[in-house]
Amino acid sequence: MEIRFEKLKPGGATGHFFLLPNINRSDRLLKPTVTAEDMASVQLDFQTPSRKLSDPEIYSLKVFLSKEELAAHRTLSLEIACDPALFQVLNKSAVPYVNQAKISIDLKQESKDNTKTNGLQFYVEVISLLNSPLLANQSSANFRCFIRNELQTVLARFPESDKQQIRPSQLVLMGDDYAPERIFMCEKYDNRPSVEEMKTAVTKIGVDLTLVPVSVGQGDTWLQDQFQLGFCTDQEKKLPILLHLPRMTNDNTIDPLALNLKNFTDNYFPSKQVGVFNDFWINDIEVTDGSKSASLSVADTFIVYKRFQYVIRVFKRIVYLLIQADKNELKTFEKFKYSDLYSVRLQIRAALQRLKLKEKADTKKFAPLDQAVLFINTFLSIGENETVNLFVNVKDPKTQHIKNETFVFNVDKKEYLNNFFIHLNQVHSSLGYGGNIEVSPAMPSLPYGKIVTGSMINSDLQNFLTANPQQPACLVYTEWLKVGHIDELAGFVKKNGSSEFSVVRASPNLGLALLQALVAYKNKHETALTRLFRGKIWGHERIPNGLLFFQPPAAYARFVKTEKKGDDCVKGKYDLCGLQQKFPPDPQKTFYDSAYYDDRKFMVYNPQATVNTAYAAFISCDDLLEQVGKTNRAIEDLFLSKGKEYAENSVYKSFNENETYKKEIVPFRLDLVLDKEFKGHTLIRLPVLFDYTDEGFNDGTGAITPDLANFQTLGAHLLVPRPYGPRMKTDDAIAFIKSFVAENNINADLRNVAADITRQWIVDQGLNQTWHWLNPKNSISMALAGQEPSEFDENYEAFRIQKSIALFSPSYISKAAEDILPPLPDPFFLQIQKNPFTNHPSGKPENLSMMAQFFKDGFDAFKIARLTSAQAIRKALILNWMITTKRLSWWRKPSGKPIRVFLMKKEI
Numbered sequence: 014m015e016i017r018f019e020k021l022k023p024g025g026a027t028g029h030f031f032l033l034p035n036i037n038r039s040d041r042l043l044k045p046t047v048t049a050e051d052m053a054s055v056q057l058d059f060q061t062p063s064r065k066l067s068d069p070e071i072y073s074l075k076v077f078l079s080k081e082e083l084a085a086h087r088t089l090s091l092e093i094a095c096d097p098a099l100f101q102v103l104n105k106s107a108v109p110y111v112n113q114a115k116i117s118i119d120l121k122q123e124s125k126d127n128t129k130t131n132g133l134q135f136y137v138e139v140i141s142l143l144n145s146p147l148l149a150n151q152s153s154a155n156f157r158c159f160i161r162n163e164l165q166t167v168l169a170r171f172p173e174s175d176k177q178q179i180r181p182s183q184l185v186l187m188g189d190d191y192a193p194e195r196i197f198m199c200e201k202y203d204n205r206p207s208v209e210e211m212k213t214a215v216t217k218i219g220v221d222l223t224l225v226p227v228s229v230g231q232g233d234t235w236l237q238d239q240f241q242l243g244f245c246t247d248q249e250k251k252l253p254i255l256l257h258l259p260r261m262t263n264d265n266t267i268d269p270l271a272l273n274l275k276n277f278t279d280n281y282f283p284s285k286q287v288g289v290f291n292d293f294w295i296n297d298i299e300v301t302d303g304s305k306s307a308s309l310s311v312a313d314t315f316i317v318y319k320r321f322q323y324v325i326r327v328f329k330r331i332v333y334l335l336i337q338a339d340k341n342e343l344k345t346f347e348k349f350k351y352s353d354l355y356s357v358r359l360q361i362r363a364a365l366q367r368l369k370l371k372e373k374a375d376t377k378k379f380a381p382l383d384q385a386v387l388f389i390n391t392f393l394s395i396g397e398n399e400t401v402n403l404f405v406n407v408k409d410p411k412t413q414h415i416k417n418e419t420f421v422f423n424v425d426k427k428e429y430l431n432n433f434f435i436h437l438n439q440v441h442s443s444l445g446y447g448g449n450i451e452v453s454p455a456m457p458s459l460p461y462g463k464i465v466t467g468s469m470i471n472s473d474l475q476n477f478l479t480a481n482p483q484q485p486a487c488l489v490y491t492e493w494l495k496v497g498h499i500d501e502l503a504g505f506v507k508k509n510g511s512s513e514f515s516v517v518r519a520s521p522n523l524g525l526a527l528l529q530a531l532v533a534y535k536n537k538h539e540t541a542l543t544r545l546f547r548g549k550i551w552g553h554e555r556i557p558n559g560l561l562f563f564q565p566p567a568a569y570a571r572f573v574k575t576e577k578k579g580d581d582c583v584k585g586k587y588d589l590c591g592l593q594q595k596f597p598p599d600p601q602k603t604f605y606d607s608a609y610y611d612d613r614k615f616m617v618y619n620p621q622a623t624v625n626t627a628y629a630a631f632i633s634c635d636d637l638l639e640q641v642g643k644t645n646r647a648i649e650d651l652f653l654s655k656g657k658e659y660a661e662n663s664v665y666k667s668f669n670e671n672e673t674y675k676k677e678i679v680p681f682r683l684d685l686v687l688d689k690e691f692k693g694h695t696l697i698r699l700p701v702l703f704d705y706t707d708e709g710f711n712d713g714t715g716a717i718t719p720d721l722a723n724f725q726t727l728g729a730h731l732l733v734p735r736p737y738g739p740r741m742k743t744d745d746a747i748a749f750i751k752s753f754v755a756e757n758n759i760n761a762d763l764r765n766v767a768a769d770i771t772r773q774w775i776v777d778q779g780l781n782q783t784w785h786w787l788n789p790k791n792s793i794s795m796a797l798a799g800q801e802p803s804e805f806d807e808n809y810e811a812f813r814i815q816k817s818i819a820l821f822s823p824s825y826i827s828k829a830a831e832d833i834l835p836p837l838p839d840p841f842f843l844q845i846q847k848n849p850f851t852n853h854p855s856g857k858p859e860n861l862s863m864m865a866q867f868f869k870d871g872f873d874a875f876k877i878a879r880l881t882s883a884q885a886i887r888k889a890l891i892l893n894w895m896i897t898t899k900r901l902s903w904w905r906k907p908s909g910k911p912i913r914v915f916l917m918k919k920e921i
Contacts, residue, residue: 014082016091016158016171017132019073023177024248030172031182032156033247035059035070035138036254037288045221047281049228055280057289059140064107069250070139071107075132076120076160086162089120091135095156098147099181103136120160139181142245142254144480145292146473154180182245183481184254184290185461188452189726190507190514193218196727199225199234199274201265203788211732218730229281231272232265237500238446239274245288254288258474260446261315267554267563269319275312293474298440300405300433302420307407311440317405318437320392321354327385328357331364338371354434355427358393358401361386396421401430438470445471448498449491450478453505453691454514459484463690467491467499468681487690490681493652495713500723502653502683506697509729515762516691518683519722520698521645521653526757527700528634531739534749535634543740545637545718546630550793553618554625565618565628566717568640568705572632573616586636589616617794626794626856634739637702641717644705648714655684667709697760743772743781792856 021030035058044051058064064071076091083089093102097113110116123133141147143154156179160169172179198211208224215222225236240255257278263271275294283289297308309317329351335342351357365386369379394402403420422430443449444467453462464486469475479486491497507514535542551565564570575589615629632640650656651668668674679685687696699721706714716723719734726732741749747770753759754767775781 014079014160014169015077016160016169017075017077018137018171018179019075020249021072022248028177030177030179031245031247032072032137032139032179033070033182033245033250033252034142034254034288034290035064035068035140036283036290037070037252037285038283039068039070039285040065041284043282043284043286045223047223047225047229047277049226052229052276052280055283057283057291059101059138062108064103064136064138066107068107070252071103071136072138074102074135074137074158076123076135077132078120078124083121083124086168088163089168090161091118091120091123091133092116092159092161093118093157094153094159096148096152096154098145098149098152099139099141099143099154100156101138101140103138105134105136107136141181141292142184142290142477143181144477146296146477147292154178156180182247183483184243184245184256185481185484186241186243186256186450186452186464186478188454188462189505190454190728193220193727195221195223197223197225197236199230199236200227201230201232201234202227203791204234214730214732218727220727225274225277229277230274231263233263233271233273235260235264235446235448236274238264238443238448238498239278240289241447241450252288253286254290255282256447257289257291257294258445258447259293259311259440259471260443261312261441262443269316296473298433298436300403300420302403302422302429303426305418305420307405307418308410309405309407313406313408314437315441317392318441320389321434321437323385324354324357324361324389324393325351327382327389328361328364331361331368331382335364335368335371338368342367352435352438353427353431354393355401355422355424355430358389358395359399361389362395399424401427403430439473440471442470442497444468444491444497445474446496446498448496448500451499451504452484453516454507455512463487465489465499465503465686465690467494467497467502487686488681489683489686490652490678493648493710493713495715497713501716501720502722503687504722504724504726506726506731513694515695515697516687517697517699517722517724518653518687519701519716519720521649521702523698523757524700524702524718525638525642525645527753528638528702528739530753530756531749532634532638534745534752538745540745541742542634544631544633545739546632546737547740549630549737550627550791551630552625552627565630566704567714568637568717569628569630569632570618571640571705572636573618586639587613587616589613614795615793617796627792629793629795630737637717641702641705644714645702647708647710648703651682652678653683655682655688695760695762697763743775747772747775787859791859793859794855795857796855 018030021032023030037058038055039058058068058070078089093116095102095116101109101113102116103109110118118135120133127133137156158171159167161167196211196215198208200208212222238258239260240257242253243256244251244253246252255278257275261269261273261275263273265271278289279291294311297310298314300307300309332342332346332349336346349356349360365379365382372378392404394404396402400421400423403422405418405420406415407418408415420430439445449467449469451465453465455462461481461484464478464484466475466478466486466488468491469478469488489499489502491499491502494501501519503516503518505514506517531542534540551569552563553565554563573589615631617628647665651665668678700718701716701720701722702718704714704717706712718738719736721733721736724731724733740746750767750770754764759767
């Protein structure tokens with residue numbers, strides 16, 4: 014009498030048996046391309062009615078009984094003890110038994126039906142992973158088999174000893190140092206330049222590139238946030254596994270119903286080569302008011318989550334306006350808990366009423382807020398006796414029909430609503446995305462390295478990531494970042510041909526020091542220094558209610574801001590009053606004097622815009638330092654460094670006196686964690702500057718310079734974001750870098766690189782070139798003197814209608830009609846006749862002439878460039894800034910596709 018697992022070897026010091034999860038699709042190969050036609054819904058192997066006997070992720074379990082053993086007992090049964098959420102038992106045809114909760118198989122009956130002589134055949138498969146959120150707290154990870162007789166005596170068992178266990182294989186997350194096999198990249202409507210550059214890069218690396226078309230990705234691009242790659246092993250083979258994370262966000266839209274990369278992950282990857290772990294998606298969420306309950310899927314709760322976030326956003330806007338109107342209101346909300354959604358909903362009504370009384374303004378001013386509250390009432394309304402009603406679409410478990418259910422919460426039941434809100438925040442927070450997980454290379458006694466995460470509020474995910482003792486996890490505080498991802502702060506790089514690795518981290522202090530030194534060098538040597546972000550744009554997207562939006566960086570908004578006091582315009586560093594108020598016409602001056610090379614026309618920002626637009630991002634080193642200097646010093650001191658001395662105590666006072674900060678943030682500052690967990694490894698700092706935010710970091714921030722620390726490792730190669738930094742003439746750049754490295758605490762490896770910099774090295778690396786991609790469909794917002802009103806103007810629609818009426822008035826039809834009826838006044842003429850220099854921002858198409866203005870930076874030395882197109886890269890064209898209309902249109906002609914513009918400064 015024997016129970017035997019075939020083709021399964023014990024592994025490791027414990028001698029346990031590890032089974033691969035059957036969460037792939039063994040009857041299909043991973044396709045080299047992605048098309049919309051391939052996105053049909055796919056079932057994983059364990060979800061199909063039966064398995065193929067050739068499926069390598071089902072394990073043969075055989076029972077051997079002699080005739081004498083069968084005859085010696087009245088009954089013989091095979092009993093299996095396991096958690097049905099982890100294991101499934103299959104019959105000899107590889108079909109799952111119906112009742113997986115209690116497996117008891119009549120071996121005498123099986124023997125009668127058996128036509129083979131090599132034992133009774135069964136199969137076992139793993140359908141989940143250890144520490145899945147679907148497992149109960151007391152769930153056992155072990156699989157055990159027993160043969161019992163009529164007296165319940167155990168006659169045989171497997172494993173034979175309690176010291177051996179049959180368990181699911183542990184998921185090991187893969188670090189960036191693993192050799193790449195294929196690179197996946199999403200296409201979207203405006204990233205063709207990046208796609209073309211990636212195609213060039215992969216040919217050098219020798220790795221295949223698979224593009225995810227817009228029709229599949231739906232405009233979403235953050236594959237690395239959608240899942241994390243790992244593998245499981247059963248000692249014989251490895252199975253790559255995608256840890257599919259609960260991410261519903263589409264990074265290119267603010268529409269909560271927009272599709273993202275979830276379906277792509279679910280339907281494209283399951284194959285013979287790749288499995289997909291989806292348990293974080295099928296972990297249903299309960300909503301209840303104490304009287305009735307309903308279960309909602311993770312995907313179904315995303316729209317509820319986004320609406321709850323909208324409620325908080327509207328309330329914070331009202332609170333901000335209320336405090337602006339009356340500073341005494343600060344005390345009212347000083348200790349208010351925004352996680353108390355019940356109280357937030359009641360306060361919205363009361364706070365808005367107080368705001369209207371204090372402001373005593375016309376209804377037009379509060380129209381957007383009133384409209385927002387009307388929208389909130391469609392899903393979270395106030396009922397009688399201060400109840401809050403939640404309206405949710407729920408699927409009927411019997412009919413599968415969708416119906417709208419109402420859940421009612423009063424003050425005694427408010428915790429049900431608040432707990433539901435907190436649960437949704439945990440599940441859908443960006444802190445649970447793939448970008449918040451980094452894995453180090455192998456370390457002594459840790460062949461799979463360590464996991465480093467940013468802040469985690471999803472306890473299920475945190476438990477899952479910390480479950481593997483072979484791959485311990487550590488945490489860095491990252492909630493001060495808007496997305497909260499550790500990959501914006503730290504990464505790992507291995508030295509070529511060595512097992513050694515370095516830790517790379519973002520350094521605001523180094524970024525500040527670099528720009529400050531550049532400004533000092535420019536002033537001392539009177540050399541040409543361009544601005545940062547030349548050719549880069551800031552997007553600004555709005556929806557009609559004006560409360561949800563994608564904004565340009567806060568630093569840009571501060572940079573172009575002017576204030577009005579009554580009818581007076583208060584000038585900032587650059588006089589932008591001419592763009593915002595009427596002033597006496599001066600035919601000699603379209604603009605006032607400008608230290609900004611006469612292109613203040615690009616310094617446009619309209620907070621009230623209801624149309625999507627884009628702004629030219631370029632800014633001088635001095636100006637960027639002025640906007641973000643204090644914020645970045647605070648970031649370095651409060652959240653990154655391990656020191657306790659702060660540069661500006663007034664900024665940090667609220668943190669220093671805060672017990673939560675001392676207990677929950679200080680021990681998890683970046684340098685403290687890196688020093689503890691990766692002691693002895695070289696630390697490399699890269700200059701990264703973060704956007705301006707308020708002193709309390711209430712709204713979070715993100716990198717304003719392309720985040721060099723957020724690189725991609727592809728084996729021995731690194732893909733690093735273009736820094737869009739300032740440019741200098743070659744000799745000045747070499748001299749500056751060497752002097753900066755000598756005078757600052759720079760990593761030894763970087764010092765060695767700096768020492769070897771020569772003019773030829775710069776040419777060989779292509780660093781004497783700058784790139785920009787023009788797209789005829791793109792536009793940059795500009796303000797020009799005498800420009801007609803545009804969508805930016807509040808009166809644009811009225812002006813457009815009046816203009817059309819004027820065009821079709823009798824005065825435009827015939828001279829005779831003009832004699833009879835006077836012409837209708839041209840509204841634009843009426844508006845500007847006393848002020849021809851009134852400006853109205855509007856979008857202007859990108860073209861080479863405009864690019865000339867972007868790149869010359871006011872220096873005569875930079876006024877000649879060589880430009881080549883992507884279609885004819887070998888054809889050089891020397892282009893003077895006095896470009897003809899005919900030549901310009903030729904460059905923009907090819908089917909609206911972007912044109913690659915290669916600029917080489919004359920001096921370089």
